[in-house]
Structure formats: C-alpha cells, structure tokens
Amino acid sequence: MLRSELIDTLHAENQHLTRRDMERLVAVVLETITQTLEAGARVELRGFGAFSVRERKARAGRNPRTGETVQVPSKHVPFFRTGKELRHRIDAASKK
Structure with a gap:
C-alpha cells in the first residue's frame, strides 16, 4: 500500500474530514514515529507491532x-x- 492509498482509505472511512486533514494526520503519525526512533526509543502499536x-x-x-x-x-x-x-x-x- 502506498502512502496515497492509505490517505484515500482513511478519507473514505472518515468522510466528515477532508483529504487534506487525512494527509496531515498521516504525516504527523509517521513523523512522530520517526522522531521517536531518532531519539533511540521504541514505538509499540498493540496488536500491530513494534x-x-x-x-x-x-x-x-x-x-x-x-x-x-x-x-x-x-x-x-x-x-x-x-x-x-x-x-x-x-x-x-x-x-x-
């Protein structure tokens, strides 16, 4: 799945939010994970992985x-x- 496909899927499930909001949401989540890893910490998403x-x-x-x-x-x-x-x-x- 591509980033754009993820955004489209999230937007389809959350019609009350704009596509631009979904783009920002995905960007914030990925940036937060990246910054946490840069700091040497661990990111755990229960049921998904770490x-x-x-x-x-x-x-x-x-x-x-x-x-x-x-x-x-x-x-x-x-x-x-x-x-x-x-x-x-x-x-x-x-x-x-």
Whole structure:
C-alpha cells in the first residue's frame, strides 16, 4: 500500500474530514514515529507491532564489482517486529 492509498482509505472511512486533514494526520503519525526512533526509543502499536532501532556492528565487506575487501562502519538501522495479532491474521489469510 502506498502512502496515497492509505490517505484515500482513511478519507473514505472518515468522510466528515477532508483529504487534506487525512494527509496531515498521516504525516504527523509517521513523523512522530520517526522522531521517536531518532531519539533511540521504541514505538509499540498493540496488536500491530513494534518499531525499534538496532545497531549493526562494523564489519569487513566485499565490493561485488572488484572483489576488494572494504570496511563497513557500524550503523543504526530501524527494525520492525510484528505483533501477535497481526501475525495470526496474516497466517489465517494465507491459509484461505
């Protein structure tokens, strides 16, 4: 699903709000999640899942074009873990 499709879906379910209001709502939610992760905190949406930040350690990598060994620095990456309810719904839908 694209961001615009999410906005359209929310707008269809909430006709009393304008599409512009839905765009702002989605932007605020995503920005809040982003800022929380930037601060190193965790975002948990019960039944859906949890966003967190994990550290990847520095390692030796390989340039696929030349085969040369290069040092890859450590970095922080976003991580998402699905909630139990979401896992069960996806599993049930895939068995249909």
